[in-house]
Amino acid sequence: MTAVRRRTRSERRSILLTALAVVVAALFILPALWLLSGSLRPSNEIFGTLSPVTWRTLVPSEVSLGNYLALLSGPFGRSILISFAVCFLTVAIGLVVSALAAYALSVLRFRGRGAVFAFVVISFMVPFEAIAIPLSQLFSGWGLTNTLLGLVLPGIGNGLAIFNLRQHFLSIPTSYREAATVDGAAEPRVLWSVYLPLGGAALANSALLIFLGQWSAYLWPLLVVSDSSLQVAPVALARTFGEYTFDFGQNFAGAIVLSVVPALMMFVLQRFFGGLEIASGEK
């Protein structure tokens, strides 16, 4: 005869806490759902269902991609391409700069390495906005305004990317490097053939950090680009928000488009590289 074992209190899933979790999650997700549903319906319907709040506020009467089509065929569509171009370029250059620096700061030995490490990471961790204004004036003098390079350059230095990569490099056994150098490989070779292949997740994390930092950049593109055909997506969206407040639908669609890209990136990287260990990031 088997005894029926009663679940102890701590093992039972708490209904109360679950309910609380549902409420909290709902509070966070409802505005996002409203945003999504608003992007799928015409603007005057958003207007019409603003108040009072009924189920109609959240559910479109018919789902249409009209807002997306209109938005993407306009100047915003171009700005999305610009944003992608800027972000990919930044990641490409930024990863190189970060990996090189991280390698030097973790594998190579020299006096004062700790101080240089602190100096490099702190310099890049100072939020960009703080020095954006004087930097934009310098860029203006250097002829980098309204250029792709001008948009890319400030994003290549990401302190946390370097920090992360360094941590990861430190965890790779030095015996690999020893073996390679004994074989006559110079440092670049060691970096390329030994550390980088082993650095998958850390590289992905760093790439993500750099990408996210550039993707949502607002103040810098605002200062450096006056030509609307070279403007990035967040600024372009904000500009249409001022002009076309009547057309909420397109604004919402733009916000969704802007959010989907980072979400997809995180999702893809999570799948490929496992737990994302974002130590922190610029917001």
Place this chain on the structure above:
Amino acid sequence: MNRRHVLAAASGIAALALVGACSSGGSGGSGDSGDADWSIPDTDPTATIQVLGHQDADGIQEVIDAFNEDHPTITVEYESVPFDQLNSVLDARIGNQDGNPDVFWADQPRIPALAARGYMTDITDQFAADTGVWDPAPLASGQYDGRMWAVPIANSTQLLYYNVELVEAAGDPLPSAAIEDRMTWEEVTERAANAVEAGATNGLLFGQVNRYYQLQPLPMSLGGSAGGTGDDLLTPDVTSEPWVQAMEWYGELFAEGLSPLGVTPEQSDAEFLTGNTAYMVQGPWLLPKLTDAEFEWGVAPHPYFEGGEVVTPTGSWSLAMSAFSDEREAAAIFMRWMSVEHGGGYAANYASPELPASPEGKEQYFQRDVFDSDAGQLAAEIIDFETSNTAVPRLQTVGFVEFEEIIGRAFSDVANGADPAAALESASSELETAWAQYR
């Protein structure tokens, strides 16, 4: 002593070298003033000039094409920058002190400020013969410190538009377009309230809501100043009785639901065109849009406060020559064609009707087909009268940029329900600080 110092020093030196190469501290080259060592030549040079403005490039291209028919050897490269960015882009470009742009669109009330900053070339001698061409207010707007800095290419005034159906539904008689029957703001307020009661969404809508351009006549109609007094008009004067009263009236419009919150200047025309607004104060540029209106509309003169002065907003854009232009003669020829020739080449050729700054230009302007309708004809008479008689230019002070921004925020706060006296006090003290550097 050791490696880390070397590394740090290397980057530091690199930085300093970069900074030194393009200093932002002191820089040479100031705008020049009053040299007559160049003049507008009789034969056109062959040159290319860069022009910076806020208007749509396609529209301006038609004007440039017309210019090239008269002056084929001068190539004009026009660059369009959104209105709200024009000033900061201009600051950056002129700050570069190269020849780009040669000519730029200058907002008339900002001309003293821009001239004082050294952005413009003194053109007094070169345009001395043309000063009789323009109306007095636009001409005065280009002058500062006894010199001339910009040439007017457009002017403006304001009219009171009304939606016939909504006015009739409110049970009011249609306003008269005759100057002598000009309504008071008090009357308009009552009519707006009637219209809203009868179902109109908006009773009264200002075209350039919360902007100094639009609201300047309110305190001035009550006897107040344009906002500044004293030497060089650098003493704030926005807390006087007329200013407070005018703002109380303005704030109540929103508080009582006669005017909508949240409609920006860029959206106001579209708002009126939906047919939900009974009365709107807007410039003549609304007329061509009204030809497609789905409702009957009419015009009346700009209102005034009972017992007060009749004053109307005025002013628009001028062209100025950069202090660092490298193609002065060509630039001057372009500017002269735009503002003087044919009554003002710009106004004559720009597709959308722009009120010219000269009497000759105005004659052509009133021939435009937008004035063909009955209402259009009445509008033309009002426009003519106002520009010649009741227009008051905005505050002409070196500190205009700060003034416009600060007082605009105060207007916005009042519209959003702030206490008018407090908002104006706060604006006044901000102005004191901002203008301290100019005195």
Place this chain on the structure above:
Amino acid sequence: MSRSSSAVSAAPSGAQRRLGASPAPRRQLRRRKELFWAVVFLAPALVAIGSLRIAPTISAVVSSLYSGFPGGVRPPVFSGFDNYLDLWGNEAFRETVLRTVVFNVIINPLQVAIALLVAVLMTRRIAAPGLWRTLVFIPAVVPIVGSSIVWSIALRPDGPVNAIITALGGRPQPFLTSPDQALASIMLIASWIGIGYWMIFLISGLRAIPSEYYEAAKLDRAGPIRTFFQITIPLLKRPLLFVLVADTVANFVLFVPIQMLTNGGPQNSTTMQMFNAYRTTYTYSSKNLGAAEVVILTIIMLVFVALQFRLLRDDDRAAKGTS
């Protein structure tokens, strides 16, 4: 793991080396080669720092020591610390600094506390924790431009938030158009996307607490609240502090919702330091004064970032078991 093992394998005790028939010149050569490569590898980063961080800072400092006519064309004159004295004497600027500080003193602990509570909730025994966690995190991928758009419409006088408030019996609130509520509304916009983000960090921090502590607490018959304050919080100190400082760094330079939605108003109630520096430089064209404001802001940021770095390093060292 890393540091100690590398010390052992890479450089056996110097004393032993020196005593034997040491290939000292080879070691020196190797050292010099490493240094060479270190310089080469660090060069891009250092040049980037030099040109993208140091140069603008020096430029701002230099510019702040001059006073010029607005516009920047008329040559400015050297004026020493006049700009700083002017700012100090300017009531509006002092209020801006105060407002920025107060904003940060309120919003950062608040965001972190809420993130912590939500993180704790999500790590209890509940049904489908991963789902709720994801839902809370989703707003974090919305860029702040998007959040500003959504909330500015939601907080309209005729918007859904006011509709819910009136349905519950309250009166509609002015939110972004009121000088008393505008800053709080900005906090809301920043928090909606921030809290989910920090929650993730705190969840991993919570998970790192060994369960033995909780079991010991249970044996002691400690209630949930006592457990929370006496076990959870102390063991979470490092990640908590890190999140707090990182959040401060981000919020101190908050710019987007202010520039997009309120333009510093109403009545300057949302004018904070970053926006003020922007306005001074670009709207009033007072470059030198704006540079002084930037310098002040940068100094404050440097302090916070240095602190953040310290915490990051300590946190990391603790995780790796070295100290």
